[in-house]
Amino acid sequence: MALACSAAIGLGLPCALIAAMTAVQRETPDAVLGRTAATANTLVFVPNAVALTLGAGLIAVVDHRVLLVTLGAAGLLTALMLVRERQYAIGR
Template identity: 65%
Template sequence: MFARLRVREVPPARPEVRSWRRETAEGVRLLRTSRARRRLVATGAFTMVLTGVNGAALYAVVDGGLGKPPAYVGVLYAAQGLGSILAGLLTGPLLRRVPERTLAVVDLALFSVAVGVRALPRGATALAASVVIGLGLPWVLIAVTTAVQREAPPEAVGRMAATAHALVMASTAPAMALGAGLVAVVDVRVLLPLLAPAGLGRVVALLLGAYRGGLLVRGG
């Protein structure tokens, strides 16, 4: 299907040879020129922190919360995968109707609530929460990538997209390590509900600054 696409574009000018450090610094500089883009990338990174902690706690949810064997993690991941497939089908139509930043805010709200709900000791609730997590999580990544690529100067799309992706994803591994440590000392039925108000607090902060920072309007 990709091979059948017909694209007409002017080849970009050949860039001067530069080091990856200078390219990365340039990507950071370009991202910093827009407060709205900075907030969007920060929202993506914050969401991935919640994702890392939530992922590290999943086995504790299955064992301590649901009383299921470890293999049941696969069932929850399958439900989460179903949500991600639905997200992929819905993202295109949604982005044609709402700004990327609105999608990111909705994603964080859905994800935060679902993470907190998954701590309830009920199998059906955990499955439903997993679907919602899978539905919401991809949206923030798509929103960040789309907004950056849409607003970047043509000659800097690669640098800005790569920098934004690195800043968003870099927090995942440390967050998983943090989550593993927290699970060892905090009951998962307490830990996960604490993530929900943390995420919703970020949503409230974003909404309060929306008109000043242009978070919910294109090009802000």
């Protein structure tokens, strides 16, 4: 499961990052492109660094089984919310 998920992330994440950076470059005036690209990079990559830091800290003080159950529950909750939102959008 871990390998399959890693492969899915490896295939999907670059597409999303390329799309985001391409949109920034296409939609931003040349005069402010550098600052806008730097801000976009910060907004895209900093949450990952913060999450890695928090995860490393949590694994040091909380049992890994508790973290896995919590992560699984958060993933299911997110999936349910997305399905519910999609059903709501389709029903409009």
